[in-house]
Amino acid sequence: METDFRLESSLWVGNKRYRALLTGWHFQWTEVDKKNRDKKTISVPVSEVVGVDEGQVEILPQKSTEDTDKDFTVFYVKRSSSGGLHGLLWRLGRIQFSCPSRVLRDQWTQHLRTALKTHSPVRPHRLLVFINPFGGKKKGRQIYHSLVAPLFELAGISSHVIVTERANHARDHLLKKDLTGFDGVVCVGGDGMFSEILHGLIGRTQQEAGLCENDPSVTLQPCPLHIGIIPAGSTDCVCYATVGVIDPVTSALHIIIGDSQPLDVCSVHHTAALVRYSVSLLGYGFYGDVLAESEKHRWMGPLRYDYAGTMVYLSNRSYAGIVQYLPADPLLSSPRDKTRCLSGCSVCSKSTGRLFPHPSDSGSLYSSHFSQFSNDSEEGEWVSVEGRFRCVSLTCMSSSCPKSPLGLSPSAHLADGTGDLILVWDTHPLGFLKFLYRHTSTQDQFDLPFVEVHRVKAVRFSLPAGKEEEAFEETGGLDEEERRHVETISRNGSQQQLTERSMGQEIANEQKSATPFLCGLCCSKAPAASVWNCDGEILPFTNIISRIHGQLVRLYARGIEDGATMHSCSEENCERA
Ligand SMILES: CCCCCCCCCCCCC/C=C/[C@@H](O)[C@H](COP(=O)(O)O)NC(=O)CCCCC
Ligand SMILES: Nc1ncnc2c1ncn2[C@@H]1O[C@H](COP(=O)(O)OP(=O)(O)O)[C@@H](O)[C@H]1O
Numbered sequence: 001m002e003t004d005f006r007l008e009s010s011l012w013v014g015n016k017r018y019r020a021l022l023t024g025w026h027f028q029w030t031e032v033d034k035k036n037r038d039k040k041t042i043s044v045p046v047s048e049v050v051g052v053d054e055g056q057v058e059i060l061p062q063k064s065t066e067d068t069d070k071d072f073t074v075f076y077v078k079r080s081s082s083g084g085l086h087g088l089l090w091r092l093g094r095i096q097f098s099c100p101s102r103v104l105r106d107q108w109t110q111h112l113r114t115a116l117k118t119h120s121p122v123r124p125h126r127l128l129v130f131i132n133p134f135g136g137k138k139k140g141r142q143i144y145h146s147l148v149a150p151l152f153e154l155a156g157i158s159s160h161v162i163v164t165e166r167a168n169h170a171r172d173h174l175l176k177k178d179l180t181g182f183d184g185v186v187c188v189g190g191d192g193m194f195s196e197i198l199h200g201l202i203g204r205t206q207q208e209a210g211l212c213e214n215d216p217s218v219t220l221q222p223c224p225l226h227i228g229i230i231p232a233g234s235t236d237c238v239c240y241a242t243v244g245v246i247d248p249v250t251s252a253l254h255i256i257i258g259d260s261q262p263l264d265v266c267s268v269h270h271t272a273a274l275v276r277y278s279v280s281l282l283g284y285g286f287y288g289d290v291l292a293e294s295e296k297h298r299w300m301g302p303l304r305y306d307y308a309g310t311m312v313y314l315s316n317r318s319y320a321g322i323v324q325y326l327p328a329d330p331l332l333s334s335p336r337d338k339t340r341c342l343s344g345c346s347v348c349s350k351s352t353g354r355l356f357p358h359p360s361d362s363g364s365l366y367s368s369h370f371s372q373f374s375n376d377s378e379e380g381e382w383v384s385v386e387g388r389f390r391c392v393s394l395t396c397m398s399s400s401c402p403k404s405p406l407g408l409s410p411s412a413h414l415a416d417g418t419g420d421l422i423l424v425w426d427t428h429p430l431g432f433l434k435f436l437y438r439h440t441s442t443q444d445q446f447d448l449p450f451v452e453v454h455r456v457k458a459v460r461f462s463l464p465a466g467k468e469e470e471a472f473e474e475t476g477g478l479d480e481e482e483r484r485h486v487e488t489i490s491r492n493g494s495q496q497q498l499t500e501r502s503m504g505q506e507i508a509n510e511q512k513s514a515t516p517f518l519c520g521l522c523c524s525k526a527p528a529a530s531v532w533n534c535d536g537e538i539l540p541f542t543n544i545i546s547r548i549h550g551q552l553v554r555l556y557a558r559g560i561e562d563g564a565t566m567h568s569c570s571e572e573n574c575e576r577a
């Protein structure tokens with residue numbers, strides 16, 4: 001194959017002579033001095049060539065072409081350091097070659113285009129884009145139109161753009177409208193917006209496959225459409241944990257070249273109904289209280305979480321609960337093994353075969369547990385713990401974000417079919433502060449006597465006997481809408497699984513009464529229950545069952561590129577090299 005695409009010529013870039021070489025997988029150009037000695041080489045994998053155009057092409061301030069008949073322009077991915085603990089920024093590189101003849105120019109452009117088609121991953125041609133105009137600092141529209149749309153245009157991607165008019169607009173569109181012809185769905189917004197896309201696509205896929213999402217024992221069908229995230233939200237955890245930086249241009253380039261990163265998803269059920277899906281954080285106690293408090297202060301934008309975090313910390317709360325979990329195979333990986341899930345992660349790659357065995361390998365990986373929730377399965381035994389917790393968190397991935405560059409569970413994997421359960425037992429306020437503070441550095445937040453972390457396949461949480469009613473009395477119980485919601489799920493199945501709520505909606509306020517955050521400081525009686533924070537949405541139930549579904553969706557991403565060890569970073573298309 002390599003030789004089919006081999007093309008080597010002497011070309012000019014300005015007044016410098018270059019030897020350009022295209023093999024099957026790489027395009028490289030080497031500056032040659034007057035004595036014919038090689039100087040600097042830049043090598044770009046064909047999969048990272050964004051596009052090829054005849055003539056001298058500029059894209060800023062807008063696309064323009066000077067149609068010289070011996071020139072061609074190549075656009076490609078160029079890396080530079082993000083300067084932080086995390087991944088690499090991607091930028092659009094551009095190089096204009098002059099050929100000795102038009103024939104040679106045409107040969108180069110044709111060969112490059114053929115190589116792109118053959119050796120590039122499946123690139124999107126048509127995308128459905130949802131922009132949340134109110135996410136984060138409310139710059140979603142501006143970010144998309146000024147930074148992303150010109151790149152999509154350059155790459156020949158056509159996009160259908162919908163600016164959302166209400167919460168769940170994107171989710172409902174994906175559940176009901178014709179999606180024929182789209183290769184992927186892009187959300188411009190934060191984790192809440194991503195969650196809408198996730199629910200819409202998972203729901204749609206199960207609907208079409210005739211599967212019931214309510215039953216945790218059902219092996220769900222992976223979604224055929226990829227999801228792209230252009231970060232424009234408050235936490236942007238899913239983007240940060242899968243790309244390594246919060247940068248719209250980097251994310252747009254991952255989308256354009258059709259990168260593909262599978263992602264585990266956790267389904268959350270209450271009695272016999274699906275409540276929601278989660279990828280980043282299913283958190284009870286501290287994180288639930290922070291979300292409930294932050295919703296009252298949405299006007300603060302992303303700062304609301306800092307404010308709410310401080311207030312909730314000061315409220316010094318802990319909650320009683322029973323946590324049961326089904327451990328994952330400890331021989332495969334551990335949340336304390338100090339590894340990181342990086343681009344090309346071997347733990348995740350090995351998981352693919354395990355998660356999707358040959359069709360003849362009888363069906364569901366987990367069905368034996370979930371059909372009976374019994375202890376006698378060969379997959380392992382449920383473990384049960386009871387006590388008072390500062391927080392109980394489950395995450396399918398590291399959940400790193402700018403606030404916590406290594407995340408809630410730094411060694412968690414994006415696509416290994418497991419989640420990490422973090423139990424923080426009740427402790428004195430300074431101990432809990434230490435735990436929180438360690439999230440902001442490289443110190444091990446699990447190396448504390450009141451913290452446990454377990455790699456799991458499923459988790460159940462319930463309030464201790466007699467506590468649930470008490471808790472619901474305090475929260476006012478389920479309101480009418482939530483009662484209707486539960487009834488509808490039980491009757492109608494998958495399509496009604498979500499509670500309808502938008503930013504600042506009343507329901508959130510009612511749930512907030514479940515977390516009178518300052519009671520620890522000023523009231524005599526503390527509430528018996530917190531609420532669940534499910535990727536930034538408050539759940540209307542306390543007793544839940546959750547299960548990890550391995551690699552249920554795919555993102556236009558490739559995991560975090562570690563600049564220090566990356567192969568292509570030693571090449572000169574990396575600005576740090
Ligand atoms: C003393 C310093 C304390 C710092 C604590 C840092 C801990 C940060 C861990 C953050 C994990 C974030 C997991 C992601 C959650 C998002 O899904 C959710 C919704 O995001 P968005 O839609 O963008 O609004 N964000 C949160 O729940 C915010 C949690 C903030 C906790 C302080
Ligand atoms: N047009 C809209 N009006 C109101 N709410 C919206 C709209 N579009 C999306 N939403 C909701 O806004 C919530 C937060 O959006 P997100 O983009 O995640 O921003 P942030 O990260 O700031 O929370 C999401 O849960 C989503 O359902």
Ligand SMILES: [Ca+2]
Pocket residue numbers: 264395396397412413414415416417418419
């Ligand atoms: Ca995982």
